[in-house]
Amino acid sequence: MFIEFSIYILTGIIAGFFAGLLGIGGGLIIVPVLTSVFLYFIEGPHLVHLAIGTSMATILITSLASVKAHHRHDAVRWDIVKTLTPGIFIGGILGGWISQYISAPMLAKIFAVIEFGIALKMLLDLQPNPHREMPGIAGRSVAGTIIGSISALVGIGGGALNTPYMVWHNVSMRQAIATSAACSLPIAAAGTLGFLIGGWNIPNLPDHAIGYIYWPAFLGIVIASFFTAPIGAAMTHKLPVKTLKRIFAILLIILAIKMFWF
Template identity: 75%
Template sequence: MEFLIYIVTGAFVGFFAGLLGIGGGLILVPVLTTVFAAYMQSDHLIHIAIGTSLATILVTSIASVMAHHKHDAVRWDLFKTLAPGIFIGGLLGGWVSQFIDASVLAKIFAVLAILIAIKILLDVQPSPHREMPGTVGRSIAGALIGSFSTLVGIGGGALNTPYMSWHNVPIKQAIATSSACSLPIAVSGTLGFIIAGWGASNLPAYSTGFVYWPAFLGIVIASFFTAPLGARMTHKLPVKRLKKIFGLLLIILAIKMFWH
């Protein structure tokens, strides 16, 4: 039953990860925290949920990026300048997580999600002349996005997509490029959480640091097939509907994390 839950979750997460370019973590962290609480006893449930989420995002992102690339929607020029900072920030965020209490991590996740949701639902528009900053500015932004994203296991899309959209990158390109930016976040974040949890006590069997492999396997099996489907839908749904889905989803999950 536990493994079946991971497969169903993976199918759902994969679709929305491809659709919204969010990497899946915004959905995975609250769901995994709840499932882990039912099936295991550990003082590090949220840390394990975040670490496992980041590991699954690697596979989900690959499937999403391949689908978006077929539509020529990925801005590889932006990816190349954002990725180095994102990778360094991701390592830092994953390593720092071991020093932060689980309840604090949950609240950071919730506050961040609500702030992003408000911005999206209010449809705050950037200046028509606002453009993406230069290489230095993108590197700094990438480092900040990478560190915050890995700290709460969200894959970066929840920050990357609004960041690029605010700088007048078309929403569908922002979503597609965010999927690509989730790759360095997933790699560095997973490594960071494995290192952070290496010596932790009271971890479940079949885990490496804060990554729980049975959940990883069940989720990636399903999400690898549903992520491309969601990515294809990105290019068929209207922009306003995409933004509303994204914003409402963030609020629901933020409330869930506050409640937990």
């Protein structure tokens, strides 16, 4: 158990730092790492679901720490957070609940494809050209629902989708990253609820799991990420983020390949 818990803590250190730095929520690292770790320490057919559900739960804590740091730099657009949250929350519950009807191998491949796309975007530094203002309530609700459902389905915080969406609508990169971190809160809350409900009556789940959330992994990750997420958020304003994004993208490609062959 000591080795297993140590891996969770190390995962939290890395995921928390990059979550704060890039506003991504940490799930892009947490899900493939937990899937691999669970293969060694847990038996059962629901390992990918447990990895994604646990990732969602950890993002809730990581985002709190990250948002506090971004808020101190006055970078969070709370007006955008408030208008995106209703759609995000509905989409998050929907994505988490739908996951129970998707097989673990298929869910792993969906995650891999999305992660590879995000990594490619980071590696090539592709950004949409800002050419319009944020849409009204109806448009934000639709966008929030789509972002929330996809993010919850694969266990990511939504920053990889929220950030380019905001930049496309003339929000500065610095504010988009900070605001995406804040939007990860409703995504994580709704996704966690969805995975709890979706896995509530599933048989043969491991000990210490409630629904699709495995609590030893949750505790190990959040103990570390709660402290490293604010460090990453503070470093957003000091480190060469573009260079770090490219390094991070290469790591994501490796993890995506691993997930695709789950």
